[in-house]
Amino acid sequence: MKVIVVGSSHGGYEAVRGMLLENPEAEIQWYERGDFISFLSCGMELYLEGTVKDVNTVAYETVENAEKDGVHVFVQQEIASIDEKNKSVHVNNLADGSERDESYDKLILAIGATPRRLDVPGKDLENLYAMRGRNWAIKLKQKMVDPDLKHVFVIGSGYIGIEAAEAFAKAGKEVTIVDHNPRLLGNYLDSEFTDKLTQEFKENGVNFVGSVNVAEFVGEDGKVKAVKTDQGTFDAELVVETAGVLPNTSLVDGLLDLDERGRIKIDEHQETSVEDIYAVGDATKVPYAPTGELSSIALASNARRQGRTAAANAAGRELKMTAVSGSSALSVFNYHFASTGVKQDTQEKCGVTNAKSVLVEDWAVPPFVSEEAGNAKVYFKITFDPTDGRILGGQIMSTRDVTANINTISFAIQQKATVYDLAYADFFFQPGFDRPWNIMNEAAQEAVRQIN
Numbered sequence: 001m002k003v004i005v006v007g008s009s010h011g012g013y014e015a016v017r018g019m020l021l022e023n024p025e026a027e028i029q030w031y032e033r034g035d036f037i038s039f040l041s042c043g044m045e046l047y048l049e050g051t052v053k054d055v056n057t058v059a060y061e062t063v064e065n066a067e068k069d070g071v072h073v074f075v076q077q078e079i080a081s082i083d084e085k086n087k088s089v090h091v092n093n094l095a096d097g098s099e100r101d102e103s104y105d106k107l108i109l110a111i112g113a114t115p116r117r118l119d120v121p122g123k124d125l126e127n128l129y130a131m132r133g134r135n136w137a138i139k140l141k142q143k144m145v146d147p148d149l150k151h152v153f154v155i156g157s158g159y160i161g162i163e164a165a166e167a168f169a170k171a172g173k174e175v176t177i178v179d180h181n182p183r184l185l186g187n188y189l190d191s192e193f194t195d196k197l198t199q200e201f202k203e204n205g206v207n208f209v210g211s212v213n214v215a216e217f218v219g220e221d222g223k224v225k226a227v228k229t230d231q232g233t234f235d236a237e238l239v240v241e242t243a244g245v246l247p248n249t250s251l252v253d254g255l256l257d258l259d260e261r262g263r264i265k266i267d268e269h270q271e272t273s274v275e276d277i278y279a280v281g282d283a284t285k286v287p288y289a290p291t292g293e294l295s296s297i298a299l300a301s302n303a304r305r306q307g308r309t310a311a312a313n314a315a316g317r318e319l320k321m322t323a324v325s326g327s328s329a330l331s332v333f334n335y336h337f338a339s340t341g342v343k344q345d346t347q348e349k350c351g352v353t354n355a356k357s358v359l360v361e362d363w364a365v366p367p368f369v370s371e372e373a374g375n376a377k378v379y380f381k382i383t384f385d386p387t388d389g390r391i392l393g394g395q396i397m398s399t400r401d402v403t404a405n406i407n408t409i410s411f412a413i414q415q416k417a418t419v420y421d422l423a424y425a426d427f428f429f430q431p432g433f434d435r436p437w438n439i440m441n442e443a444a445q446e447a448v449r450q451i452n
């Protein structure tokens with residue numbers, strides 16, 4: 001069997017690894033149009049802040065290692081078109097200009113997404129950057145040590161914008177971050193959490209402005225100098241645009257069924273509308289556990305699960321894509337937070353209307369342990385369906401890293417567990433780590449009281 005995998009990021013990497021596990025005899029061809037395979041944008045902040053020194057190590061895989069495992073890797077080679085009737089792809093070799101056709105038995109597309117750029121006057125000026133992939137990582141890193149750069153303007157306060165803002169603030173730059181949402185991280189956390197994080201940003205020199213519409217990039221000598229918005233003009237010698245992504249699906253437009261936003265439609269086996277062509281990652285949607293509907297959640301964790309699912313099915317073993325809840329975690333200066341599933345403030349966006357929530361504030365470990373010894377306040381919010389108690393979401397934040405609790409909530413959502421199940425669930429107790437009633441027990445017990 002000959003399998004072609006297109007794209008070498010999270011989805012493509014997992015599809016290749018999955019195929020090696022499922023069918024070690026398969027001939028695997030792996031294509032990447034860029035000049036580097038499997039760069040992890042997830043690791044970009046670690047590189048920008050200097051925790052990881054070498055940009056080339058921010059990757060799952062090297063060409064040499066993949067080839068040692070028998071995979072044929074083609075870098076700087078782009079799949080330009082697909083002939084689904086003859087089951088072949090047309091390859092453009094971007095390095096030497098040559099072209100050829102390659103046949104396939106199974107084709108797995110992990111072609112991903114590209115950053116959305118603002119279509120406003122001044123959009124062609126220099127120093128308007130995106131934040132995705134190795135090339136942007138290198139360019140951003142150079143800006144961090146540019147002594148002429150004083151003001152950085154970040155558009156979009158999702159987790160990518162937050163990472164950009166924090167990295168540049170730590171590099172000593174004056175940072176403004178804006179969003180058309182009124183709250184930063186508004187899709188990830190409710191206001192009890194984002195109020196604290198906005199304050200945390202302020203104390204660390206990052207200015208957040210919400211409900212902003214960018215009107216124009218103002219330039220001088222071809223370079224950006226300022227950003228005009230409906231809430232004033234901001235100095236900016238560098239703009240980082242992190243206002244979402246667009247599916248990179250022009251390759252399959254007219255061939256595969258796409259949704260209204262251009263994402264590839266897939267079934268529960270990751271198969272597209274054309275037999276033997278599978279698609280995974282940010283170019284697709286995922287089954288959203290809280291509602292059972294398909295949802296667009298651009299996460300590496302999702303792409304990896306989809307990649308494994310596509311590989312299994314392409315190899316002939318039936319595997320359904322697991323339902324996911326958009327679980328993510330991040331640090332903002334001293335705080336660590338994580339969230340999953342439905343949030344109270346934005347439930348309508350997830351297709352939910354009647355969710356209820358309980359917020360609990362308590363110490364991470366028994367109060368006899370001082371803050372100097374590592375104790376810290378923890379804020380945890382559980383969101384549930386008041387009609388049957390089903391758990392729909394959870395959010396947690398603390399200056400102590402308690403983020404892993406959210407994995408329990410994600411699993412509870414996936415398993416359709418209720419606050420009744422969670423109220424007395426068995427969690428360990430050791431005063432150095434936790435309390436006799438974990439904060440999730442506490443919140444679920446309060447939720448049960450509110451339902452009854």
Ligand code: FAD
Nearest residue numbers: 007009010011033041042079112113281282298299300301
């Ligand atoms: P992409 O990463 O979009 O990659 C697609 C690849 O396909 C590209 O390399 C492209 O060059 C190649 N390609 C496309 N078309 C062709 C073609 N025709 N021929 C050959 N090659 C082609 N997610 C998390 O879960 N946790 C995190 O902490 C996290 N942090 C992030 C931080 C940043 C700064 C960013 C930008 C994203 C982060 N994400 C995180 C999201 C995660 O990176 C994406 O969800 C993930 O990259 C999606 O992977 P993908 O395989 O769909 O495709």
